[in-house]
Amino acid sequence: MANRGVNKVILLGRLGADPDIRYLPNNGGKVVAVRLATSEVWKDAKNVKQERTEWHRVVFFKKLADTAGEYLKKGGQIYVEGTLRTQQWDKNGEKRYRTEVVAHELQMLDRASDTSGTHGTHQSSSASSVPDTADMDEDFDDIPFF
Template sequence: MMARGVNKVILLGRLGQDPTVRYTAGGAAVTSFSIATSEGWRDKNSGEMQERTDWHNIVIFSRLAEVAGQYLKKGSQVYIEGRLQTRKWTDKNEMDRY
């Protein structure tokens, strides 16, 4: 049997804004927010420290979404484990976007 692969992501970062909580028609909570992760390194040529920050959009569901909406605020540090899901859509110029 061939391995199907692994899709697991671990992030440790801080919220860029307060989470947004909404509810599905069935009453399930859906909470979304973005977190910033940063990494630093020393430039080989100049010796100066460099830093890059990446932003990650997070969506969580059900009871965990309710708890996150209640306790998380802008600046909160969070540890996130989940899977990466890229969404594709077609823009008004018929170009694929991700």
């Protein structure tokens, strides 16, 4: 195993927005992207509570894309296992990069309220607690899907 690397990511967090559903141009396959917030809480030297939120772009393909597109909603808490992938593209002659998590496993821990009530959704009082989206990267539209 010394010659092999490991590329594995495990995240547990809340969705900052509803899924972004798109289709690949060549084969029409579905791609679903979500913004997932994970938070870290600690006390500083003065014993004051500090919190930092990290935003992750998670993409789903094939059957997971179908599930994610249908059932995931803003505020829902999910557990994801996957791998890191960095994309590179040019925009107006400038190289752009984005690292994302390609999901291989998804578990929905709870979901935001479903207004139709058809999915038997249950929600704890903290399920609607979505982190502030002020530092969330909104620039999804200029990223090509490969």
